[in-house]
Amino acid sequence: MAQAPALPSGFELPLEPRLPRIGSVDQVAVEQRAAALATRSIKRESKLFALDLAVRMMDLTTLEGADTPGKVAALSSKALRPDPADLTVPPVAAVCVYPNMVPHALERVRGSAVKVASVATAFPSGQSPTELKVEEAARVAELGADEIDMVIDRGAFLSGHYAKVYDEVRRVKEVCGPAHLKVILETGELGTYDNVRRASLLAIAGGADFIKTSTGKIHPAATLPVTLVMLEAIRDVHEETGRKIGMKPAGGIRHAKQAVQYLVLVNETLGPEWLTPDLFRFGASSLLNDVLMQIRKQKTGAYQSPDYFTVD
Amino acid sequence: MAEVEKRQDRSPVPSAFEYAEAPESREIVRLEERYGLFLGGEWVEPRSAEFEASIAPRDEEPLAEVAYADAQDVDLAVGAARDAFANGWSDLAPSERAKYLFRIARILQERSREFAVLESLDGGKPIRESRDVDLPLSAAHFFYYAGWADKLEYAFPNRRPRPVGVAGQIIPWNFPLLMLSWKIAPALAAGNTVVLKPAETTPLTALLFADVLRQAELPPGVVNIVTGDGRAGAELVKHPDVDKIAFTGSTEVGKEIMRAVAGTGKKLTLELGGKAANIIFDDAPLDQAVEGIINGIYFNQGHVCCAGSRLFVQESVYEEVLAKLKRRMGTLRVGDPLDKNTDVGAINSSAQLERIKELVASGEEEGAEIYQPPCRLPEKGWWFPPTVFTNVAQSYRIAQEEIFGPVLSVLTFRTPDEAVEKANNTPYGLSAGVWTEKGSRILSMAQRLRAGVIWANTYNRFDPTSPFGGYKESGFGREGGLHGLGPYLELEE
Numbered sequence: 001m002a003q004a005p006a007l008p009s010g011f012e013l014p015l016e017p018r019l020p021r022i023g024s025v026d027q028v029a030v031e032q033r034a035a036a037l038a039t040r041s042i043k044r045e046s047k048l049f050a051l052d053l054a055v056r057m058m059d060l061t062t063l064e065g066a067d068t069p070g071k072v073a074a075l076s077s078k079a080l081r082p083d084p085a086d087l088t089v090p091p092v093a094a095v096c097v098y099p100n101m102v103p104h105a106l107e108r109v110r111g112s113a114v115k116v117a118s119v120a121t122a123f124p125s126g127q128s129p130t131e132l133k134v135e136e137a138a139r140v141a142e143l144g145a146d147e148i149d150m151v152i153d154r155g156a157f158l159s160g161h162y163a164k165v166y167d168e169v170r171r172v173k174e175v176c177g178p179a180h181l182k183v184i185l186e187t188g189e190l191g192t193y194d195n196v197r198r199a200s201l202l203a204i205a206g207g208a209d210f211i212k213t214s215t216g217k218i219h220p221a222a223t224l225p226v227t228l229v230m231l232e233a234i235r236d237v238h239e240e241t242g243r244k245i246g247m248k249p250a251g252g253i254r255h256a257k258q259a260v261q262y263l264v265l266v267n268e269t270l271g272p273e274w275l276t277p278d279l280f281r282f283g284a285s286s287l288l289n290d291v292l293m294q295i296r297k298q299k300t301g302a303y304q305s306p307d308y309f310t311v312d
Numbered sequence: 313m314a315e316v317e318k319r320q321d322r323s324p325v326p327s328a329f330e331y332a333e334a335p336e337s338r339e340i341v342r343l344e345e346r347y348g349l350f351l352g353g354e355w356v357e358p359r360s361a362e363f364e365a366s367i368a369p370r371d372e373e374p375l376a377e378v379a380y381a382d383a384q385d386v387d388l389a390v391g392a393a394r395d396a397f398a399n400g401w402s403d404l405a406p407s408e409r410a411k412y413l414f415r416i417a418r419i420l421q422e423r424s425r426e427f428a429v430l431e432s433l434d435g436g437k438p439i440r441e442s443r444d445v446d447l448p449l450s451a452a453h454f455f456y457y458a459g460w461a462d463k464l465e466y467a468f469p470n471r472r473p474r475p476v477g478v479a480g481q482i483i484p485w486n487f488p489l490l491m492l493s494w495k496i497a498p499a500l501a502a503g504n505t506v507v508l509k510p511a512e513t514t515p516l517t518a519l520l521f522a523d524v525l526r527q528a529e530l531p532p533g534v535v536n537i538v539t540g541d542g543r544a545g546a547e548l549v550k551h552p553d554v555d556k557i558a559f560t561g562s563t564e565v566g567k568e569i570m571r572a573v574a575g576t577g578k579k580l581t582l583e584l585g586g587k588a589a590n591i592i593f594d595d596a597p598l599d600q601a602v603e604g605i606i607n608g609i610y611f612n613q614g615h616v617c618c619a620g621s622r623l624f625v626q627e628s629v630y631e632e633v634l635a636k637l638k639r640r641m642g643t644l645r646v647g648d649p650l651d652k653n654t655d656v657g658a659i660n661s662s663a664q665l666e667r668i669k670e671l672v673a674s675g676e677e678e679g680a681e682i683y684q685p686p687c688r689l690p691e692k693g694w695w696f697p698p699t700v701f702t703n704v705a706q707s708y709r710i711a712q713e714e715i716f717g718p719v720l721s722v723l724t725f726r727t728p729d730e731a732v733e734k735a736n737n738t739p740y741g742l743s744a745g746v747w748t749e750k751g752s753r754i755l756s757m758a759q760r761l762r763a764g765v766i767w768a769n770t771y772n773r774f775d776p777t778s779p780f781g782g783y784k785e786s787g788f789g790r791e792g793g794l795h796g797l798g799p800y801l802e803l804e805e
Contacts, residue, residue, distance in 0.1 A: 024749050026769050029600035039440065041334035041652035049329065232599045239635070267329040268643045275329055 022201055023236075025193035025229055034224035040264045047260065048298045054259040054291050055082060055089060057277045059117055059248065061096040061285045063124075063216060069104040072097055076108035078312040083292045085308065086299070092288065093277040094147060098123075099136065102143040117147035117182070121172060124186070124215035126151040130168055138175040148172070149182040149212060152199060154189045162202055169206025182210035182248055182281075187226045188218040196226055200233035210246035212283065221251025222283075224265060231269040238270075247274070250283025256294040259287060331645075334652040336439045341430045343516065346377035349385055349539065350522040352392035353532025359384040364541075366516055369436030369658035370649050371692045378515045381540040386507070386547040389536040393478040393505040394553055396533030402475050402503050406462035413458030413500060415528040420451040420493075423524065427517055431489055432649040434516040436658030436694070437612050439650050449774055450493040453792075456776035457501035460797060464502065467794055471803040475503030476579060477555035479800065480548040482569075483518075484561045485511035485660050486615040486716075492518055494791050495558050496535060497776075502800035504556070505534045509548055511561075512541040513661045546572070554578060556800065560617070563714075563740075563785050581789025581799045583617065583781055585714040586742030588763065589735035590620030590771060591725075594629040596747035600769070602636045605720070608745060608771040610644060610656050610698050614718040615664070617786075618743035620771050622711060623722045624731050630724050634702065641698050642685040656718060659694040668696050668717035675701050675710035680721070706734060714740070728753065732760045741783030745771045764790070 042050055060079045062071060076095050083089040094115035095105050105116045120137045122128035133150070140148055150172050156164040173181050183203035187196050203211050211230055214221035227249045234245045249262055259282060266274050274280055289309045297303050346363055348355045360382035365374035381389070401409075420427065424447040431442040464473040479499045483491040488510060499506050510518035518537050525535055538544055542565070549557055549572045556579040559569050563584040573580050590608045592601050608620025625633045649657035659665040676682055680701040689695040696717055704711050704721040711721045725731040735744060743765040746757045754768040764782045767773060774780070779795035781787060789799050 024595070024597045026597040026600040029597065029603055029770060033600070033603050039444070039652070040331065042331060043334050044332040046330055046332040053329075263329065272328045 022198060025197050027193055030193055030228055031225045034228045034265065037228075037265050037268060038224055038261045040261075042260050042264065044298075048295065050260045050263050051256060051291050051295045051298065052090065053263060053275060054256070054282060055092055055288070055295075057281050058092040058288055058291075059094045059096040059250070059281045059283045060092050060288060061216070061250070061283050063096070063098060063119060067098060067101055069101070072101045072104045073108055074312040076105050076114070078288070078310060079114045080109060080112055082288055083295070084310070086296065089292065089295060093281055096149065096283060099140045099143065102140065102145050106144050115146035116144070117149055118143070118145040119149045119151075119215075121150040121168070123149070123151055123184075124217040126153045127155060130164075130171065133168060134171050134175055137172045141175060141177050141179050145179055147180045147182060148176055149184055151184045151186060151215060152203060154186055157190070157195070157199060162198075165199070166202050166206045169203050169208060173207030180209045181207065182212045182246070183208035184212045184215055184250075185230075186215055186218055187213045187222075188220045193225070193229045196229045197233050200230050201237070204233070204237050204243070204245050208245065210248050210281070212248035212250055214249075214251040214283075216251035216283065216285075219252075222249035222253055224261060227262060228265055228269060231266060235270055244279060246279040246281065248281040248283055253282055253284050254286050254290065256287070256291045259291060331653050335648065336429055336432075336650045336652055338429050338433060338650060340426045341433065343376045343430075347379060347515075347519045347539070349379050349381055349389065350519070350535075350537040351389050351533075352395070352536065353526070353530075355522075356388075358382070359388070364512070366434055366513065367661075368433050369660055369694050370433075370690070372694075375434060375516060378519070378539045380512075381538045381544040381547075383547045385540075386538055386544055386551060389507045389538045390478060390480070390548070390551050390553050392533040392536050393507050396531060397475075397477055397505040400531060401505055401534050404503075406464065406503070409500060409503060410458045410461035412528055412530050413454050413461060413497060416524055416530070417451045417454035417458060419524045419527050420447065420454065424448070424451070427489060427520065429650065430520055431517050432657065435485060435488055435514045436649050436660050437615075438654040438657040439652055440654065441612060446487060446490045449776070450490050453490075453493040453497045453776045457497035457797075460498075460794075461501040464797070464801065467797055468801070468803055471805065473502070473801045473803055476800055476802055477504060478553060479504045479506050479556045479558060480509070480551065480554040481506055482509045482545045482548065482557070482559045482561065483511060484617075485514040486612060486617070488514040489517040489521065491560055492521060494796075495560075498791070498796045499558075499800050500534065502797055504800050507536045507538055507548060507554070509538050509540065509545050512539070515539040549573065552576075556580070558789075558799065559583070566787060579799060581781075581791070582787035583789070583791060584742075584785060584787040585716075585740055586617045586619070586782065586786050587622055587712065587714050587738050587740045588618055588620050588743040588745070589622045589624050589731075589738075589761070590745035591624045591731050591735060591747065591757070592626060592629065592633055593728075593746075593748040593750070593753065594626040595749045596629075597749065597769070598629065598633060598636060601747040602633065602640050604745060604747060604769070604771040605637055606640055606644070609720040610718050611772050613656055613659055613696070615660055615716055616772065618765060618772065619716075620743075620745050621715060621720060622735070622738075623720055624725050624735060625722060626731075627724045627726055634722065637700065638683060638685070641683075641700065644685065644687070644698050646687045646695065646697060647690060656698055659696050659717065662694055664716065665694045665696060668715060668719065671710055671713060671715045671717075672699060672719055675704070675708060675719075675721070678705075678708045678710070680704045680708055680710060706737060712738065728757065732757065736760075736762045739785040742781075742786035743767065
């Protein structure tokens with residue numbers, strides 16, 4: 001994976017001190033489009049399909065200072081078998097944890113389809129020297145994480161040092177080895193959709209396998225319009241270069257209904273090709289139980305008490 | 313490889329995310345078998361004794377029998393309106409008039425689902441549009457003009473605004489209830505009484521609106537609803553006791569009306585056809601511009617007088633825009649108007665469908681290149697797929713004539729001057745769209761385009777506070793906003 005990834009058109013190196021024109025995003029119109037897609041009415045078998053897919057796309061996440069091996073073990077067990085009462089419910093895509101918790105998560109999920117993702121690069125702020133961030137990513141890869149969720153340096157981005165952002169992504173990608181790299185833009189700190197588009201293209205140019213909205217530590221986290229802007233960037237890159245980049249909205253997605261809205265957005269922006277855990281993930285900690293509850297409702301016709309779903 | 317093995321127990325991803333049918337229930341609408349005329353607050357049998365069925369475009373189901381008024385019926389309606397005007401309505405305190413309008417607005421909001429379903433049933437437009445656009449805007453128009461009713465002296469300082477009298481209003485079939493609201497709300501706010509003639513293919517929401525008027529306890533005769541075809545409209549236009557004619561419809565009929573009204577002293581406003589230019593500059597936010605193109609031409613199946621039916625794309629981004637447009641057209645869901653996921657509904661009438669087909673055939677004949685995304689059209693009913701023409705010359709009929717259907721003609725330009733010149737090169741002048749990131753260019757284009765409404769980085773957005781109307785053969789007079797009150801008032805110095 002040493003080969004430099006292709007740049008999307010519109011970029012000219014060197015990137016310092018600022019990007020050439022890479023197109024623009026109209027705020028009012030993109031919010032309107034996202035709101036219109038959110039009114040799609042998804043019922044019956046299509047709803048069940050979407051809910052099942054949402055489970056298979058979920059990165060079950062715990063990123064707390066209070067995380068312990070016990071907590072991570074419980075979460076990993078849930079990831080493997082989300083609904084003990086209904087074994088047709090598939091395992092989730094991955095568990096997402098801090099670097100220290102990677103071995104504990106691996107212990108539980110090894111041999112299964114569930115992957116282990118770890119955050120890295122001075123998560124959540126990214127405000128550390130580049131060397132340390134690269135080193136951290138390399139260590140996380142050594143620990144055996146399947147996926148690495150890095151953050152971009154928003155301080156560098158917002159001060160116009162795009163080349164630094166690009167360079168860090170590229171260097172982290174080099175040390176990832178076989179691990180997949182998800183690049184967190186922290187859209188809540190970027191301020192404009194134009195910046196979201198720029199950061200998306202920059203991360204993709206640097207070698208991101210996935211682009212991800214948020215750390216979950218900043219409000220607002222993922223929103224439908226932000227996700228739409230990122231999906232459109234992914235679509236433009238695919239049309240330009242053929243590269244398929246994944247998308248991960250994270251933070252603030254708590255209800256099954258929201259998850260279905262995101263899937264509609266993907267379906268109508270990138271098409272059904274992207275409706276796979278290889279190219280789309282949800283980063284969430286409390287979404288899973290609501291999805292399980294809705295699946296049970298779809299199958300039995302009745303809502304069950306939350307007591308029937310495990311709290312982990 | 314290990315990674316491949318790990319993935320084995322995953323179920324294969326189905327190839328498509330098919331949306332299950334999500335039909336809005338039509339149970340909420342209760343239709344009579346036949347409707348008479350709404351005159352003086354009562355339902356009366358038409359003197360003409362003539363009835364025709366109103367047909368649902370989605371499956372050609374006859375929905376209800378509707379009266380076709382003749383000269384005598386129109387005369388009775390104008391008489392009822394004159395009575396109501398002379399005996400109470402014009403003397404009513406303006407704040408009392410406002411109360412009726414506020415009441416109508418609130419009832420429309422309360423009954424919006426019922427109206428939305430009926431509008432889609434009778435007219436063929438997607439429920440998503442009737443629910444999210446037609447109904448909220450209709451109520452908003454009544455709310456807005458209710459606010460003006462007791463402030464007319466402030467709207468026209470140093471004048472003594474007086475109502476005109478009896479207004480004859482003739483509305484089209486593309487936005488039946490919304491056009492009714494555009495017409496009735498300012499007329500009543502200004503103190504006039506009304507005879508409304510709905511379009512023959514879409515009379516049902518106007519007839520249901522009569523029930524709203526009764527619920528609001530509007531005095532009898534203030535609004536009279538006379539259904540029928542062009543004959544009833546012609547009788548209304550030439551009736552000597554009508555003081556003002558407001559017409560929305562085709563330029564052809566508009567010219568006839570103008571001839572009929574000439575020399576009578578009747579006030580007249582006309583809102584007619586259009587062939588709007590939607591202009592995309594190379595610095596535009598392209599994905600959103602594509603949404604604007606889609607909304608500009610496929611909104612309400614293109615049955616929109618201000619539809620962006622001529623697309624002008626700067627040549628440097630032509631291929632990119634066209635690729636994005638075609639891709640987006642592929643995601644449009646054409647089908648049952650009552651399905652909540654439908655984007656493009658049924659064509660309003662078989663006559664309109666024939667006209668669309670005829671013009672599309674002329675486009676192919678003249679040498680334009682046609683593109684239609686693959687889509688399954690229902691067997692029953694009247695349908696036409698979203699269509700785009702490329703390689704269109706300014707001289708082709710599809711670039712000149714109003715198609716009033718989901719058909720877009722794409723042309724290119726190189727410089728802002730060329731865009732202005734081509735965009736203005738039409739007998740119409742209702743609306744235009746400009747897409748650019750450059751604020752100064754928006755302003756200079758807006759000054760130079762000969763059109764009544766210019767949208768910048770959006771399209772087909774309406775608001776009761778904003779005046780709407782045309783230049784040239786798109787008509788004259790404005791509806792909406794403060795300007796919309798003027799045609800319903802005598803403004804004495």
